[in-house]
Amino acid sequence: MNSTSLDQAVIQQLKQWPWREAKALQKTLRSRKPKSGKVLFETGFGPSGLPHIGTFAEVARTTWVRRAFELLTGEETELYAFSDNMDGLRKVPSNLPNAHLIEPHLNKPLCRIPDPFGTHASFSGHMNAKLQEFLDHFGFDYTFKASDAMYTGGVFNEGLVRILERYDAVRDVILPTLSEEKRDAWSPFFPICTACGRVNGTEVVATFPERGSLAYRCTTCGHEGEVPVTDGHVKVGWKVDWALRWFTFGVNYEMYGKDLIDSYTLSSKICRIMGEEPPLGMFYELFLGKDGEKISKTKGNGLTIDEWLQYGPLRSLTLFIFKRPDQASRLFFEVIPQHVDEYLMHLGQYPELPEGARQLNSPIWFLHHQDVKAGALPSFSGDLNFATLLNLVTVLNTDDPDIVWEYILRYRPEAEQDRQVMDELVARALAYYRTFILPTKVHTLPSEEFRPAVDALLTWLEGAGEASAEAIQTAAYAAGNEAGVNLREFFKAMYRLLLGQEQGPRLGTFIQLYGVQATLDLARQKIAELEAAPTPEEQP
Numbered sequence: 001m002n003s004t005s006l007d008q009a010v011i012q013q014l015k016q017w018p019w020r021e022a023k024a025l026q027k028t029l030r031s032r033k034p035k036s037g038k039v040l041f042e043t044g045f046g047p048s049g050l051p052h053i054g055t056f057a058e059v060a061r062t063t064w065v066r067r068a069f070e071l072l073t074g075e076e077t078e079l080y081a082f083s084d085n086m087d088g089l090r091k092v093p094s095n096l097p098n099a100h101l102i103e104p105h106l107n108k109p110l111c112r113i114p115d116p117f118g119t120h121a122s123f124s125g126h127m128n129a130k131l132q133e134f135l136d137h138f139g140f141d142y143t144f145k146a147s148d149a150m151y152t153g154g155v156f157n158e159g160l161v162r163i164l165e166r167y168d169a170v171r172d173v174i175l176p177t178l179s180e181e182k183r184d185a186w187s188p189f190f191p192i193c194t195a196c197g198r199v200n201g202t203e204v205v206a207t208f209p210e211r212g213s214l215a216y217r218c219t220t221c222g223h224e225g226e227v228p229v230t231d232g233h234v235k236v237g238w239k240v241d242w243a244l245r246w247f248t249f250g251v252n253y254e255m256y257g258k259d260l261i262d263s264y265t266l267s268s269k270i271c272r273i274m275g276e277e278p279p280l281g282m283f284y285e286l287f288l289g290k291d292g293e294k295i296s297k298t299k300g301n302g303l304t305i306d307e308w309l310q311y312g313p314l315r316s317l318t319l320f321i322f323k324r325p326d327q328a329s330r331l332f333f334e335v336i337p338q339h340v341d342e343y344l345m346h347l348g349q350y351p352e353l354p355e356g357a358r359q360l361n362s363p364i365w366f367l368h369h370q371d372v373k374a375g376a377l378p379s380f381s382g383d384l385n386f387a388t389l390l391n392l393v394t395v396l397n398t399d400d401p402d403i404v405w406e407y408i409l410r411y412r413p414e415a416e417q418d419r420q421v422m423d424e425l426v427a428r429a430l431a432y433y434r435t436f437i438l439p440t441k442v443h444t445l446p447s448e449e450f451r452p453a454v455d456a457l458l459t460w461l462e463g464a465g466e467a468s469a470e471a472i473q474t475a476a477y478a479a480g481n482e483a484g485v486n487l488r489e490f491f492k493a494m495y496r497l498l499l500g501q502e503q504g505p506r507l508g509t510f511i512q513l514y515g516v517q518a519t520l521d522l523a524r525q526k527i528a529e530l531e532a533a534p535t536p537e538e539q540p
């Protein structure tokens with residue numbers, strides 16, 4: 001019997017969602033032992049397209065539950081990444097080349113369609129290679145399984161025979177979910193036509209459980225025949241396929257998107273009819289676009305992983321995925337800076353947290369699991385967050401990371417220790433600035449109401465020398481209070497003057513970092529430029 005190294009008192013305080021899932025999974029194992037000795041997690045893919053952010057999110061979230069479960073129980077675990085490459089391809093995906101190569105093979109299993117890229121033996125061979133490349137690139141630990149090898153290798157045979165034996169009971173689960181005219185023709189089995197090779201469009205006309213076979217008719221080519229249900233002659237439809245995998249492998253845990261809640265329920269019923277308990281499942285909400293709309297792979301209104309990684313480090317993305325899987329989060333560029341700074345806050349705090357529940361509940365324990373285990377967590381000790389860096393880059397108006405570093409090191413020599421993290425941040429701040437801030441920059445002169453407060457602060461800065469961020473912040477408050485203006489609006493006026501932006505970082509921190517004299521020079525230069533320029537009303 002394996003056991004945990006955690007105290008009961010600590011276990012009780014583990015509240016993050018992967019811990020809740022791990023505890024629930026532990027309970028199910030009291031009545032249902034893992035088939036292979038290892039507790040099995042599964043995540044599934046349809047290889048009809050390239051892996052995307054949803055794929056990444058599902059594997060990442062499953063992995064976090066797995067890591068929590070391992071520590072909680074001391075059990076050995078395994079993750080199957082399962083590709084359903086026996087599925088038929090119904091239409092040519094719009095984002096792939098050489099549609100003419102694929103079109104004649106529509107409705108055949110994905111593993112029997114040529115690779116439109118011409119680099120692999122089949123369509124799904126290409127997508128499966130991409131999927132594994134993708135999972136390896138991000139360091140996921142998994143065992144890859146493809147459907148065709150399971151069917152043709154006989155791994156699924158016992159389950160397929162079981163479905164044939166309990167044919168009517170399986171049909172009774174699905175029929176009520178279908179429209180009346182579709183019920184008669186529905187079968188859990190999709191024979192692959194021996195004449196034309198198509199899997200979509202074949203109809204089962206009779207079953208022969210006594211000899212483990214069925215008779216079918218192909219609606220595409222008209223062929224009629226009898227085939228065994230075993231050894232890859234027949235595949236089962238999607239909801240039944242899920243149950244077949246759970247039955248065969250003894251899957252203990254599987255996540256799925258909210259759109260598959262009904263499928264999970266039906267597949268669970270079928271799995272029980274086959275004689276096995278279904279896995280514990282958890283559904284997650286799907287990502288939405290900027291305006292709360294559904295993300296469509298073909299419309300391209302979602303953000304890709306590569307796009308995110310241009311502007312935020314990997315862990316800012318994984319933090320976004322980690323937080324609240326039960327909420328439909330909007331996925332768009334503007335959420336990146338906030339998540340970078342939340343990530344940095346957690347990273348900076350982690351080494352200070354007491355060992356035990358506080359560390360185990362930190363997202364860092366999950367996002368940096370390997371680093372935490374190896375004692376190699378990158379250090380981040382500073383107060384230079386992404387928002388401040390973005391503003392520094394905004395006033396520097398530069399493309400050169402060395403110039404940014406020069407500034408950083410002049411005022412934060414200790415940032416050198418955080419070089420690994422900071423280098424990533426600087427590169428991304430520059431990219432974010434170029435794409436999203438530069439086109440929107442508009443410097444404006446403070447209005448008459450705020451001008452006295454602005455002038456008072458600038459006068460104070462003239463004698464400030466190397467004042468601390470704290471002292472500058474206090475002076476800014478005093479200048480605003482003395483002029484009797486709304487402080488929020490006063491700070492906005494400063495940001496608009498210095499940064500050409502509505503919002504900015506903590507003013508004291510920023511001025512100290514940018515330099516008191518440099519701030520004075522910049523403010524004076526902008527005021528002179530803006531006073532010399534015609535105001536918008538005066539322009540023709």
Ligand SMILES: [Zn+2]
Nearest residue numbers: 193196218221
């Ligand atoms: Zn046919």
